[in-house]
Amino acid sequence: MKAAVVFLCLAVSAFAQQKERFSQQPGQGRLASACGPAHINFKVDLDWSQHGPVPPEAGKALVYFIHDSGARSESLTVYPTTKYGVDGNWVGAGHGDSWFAVAVAPGEHHVCTVLQSSFFDQRVELAHFAAEAGKSYYFRTQLVTSGAVELLELEQIDSDQAGYLFSEYPMATATAKK
Secondary structure, three states: OHHHHHHHHHHHHHHHHHHHHHHOOOOOOOOOOOOOOOOOOEEEEEEOOOOOOOOOOOOOEEEEEEEOOHHHHHHOOOOOEEEEEEOOEEEEEEEOOEEEEEEEOOEEEEEEEEEEOOOOOOOEEEEEEEEOOOOEEEEEEEEEEEOOEEEEEEEEEOHHHHHHHHHHOOEEEEEEOO
8 A cells, every 4th residue: 555655646746747847848838948938929020122131240240030931821821920039038020031130249049939820839949059250140940831730940041042032032120019
């Protein structure tokens, strides 16, 4: 009987730890530490007159975030806004095919992207990179849909691919919703 009580106590403790671990996973109430606060959402305006890139300011690196909806967006009736975070703070958002840049200090940085949508499950993608002053870094996101499955992909791309996308897409300016 003692063994059964000890086993039951251990099982309940393990279940509680598992429940706590899952409740802290991205999409389950708390975003990864590279993201910003979950309650912040953005309104995005698009500017077709801007066609980056621009040189980084002295002592900083530039990080470009490019969302490439591609042909997949034609199959969607509503396209989600994509939020981007660096080191635990939201730095902007894009909508559809769009891009924006943010200056960062040299050093290691952690990047997060997540869909801002009630139509899609919350998708979180993460990456990290080491920034050097005077350099630019390019990250592209794509929402890939196939049937009932949606995947948000984040990848670092080179300046040639980014340059092509800049010429085709507007610059996004995001403001936090109140």
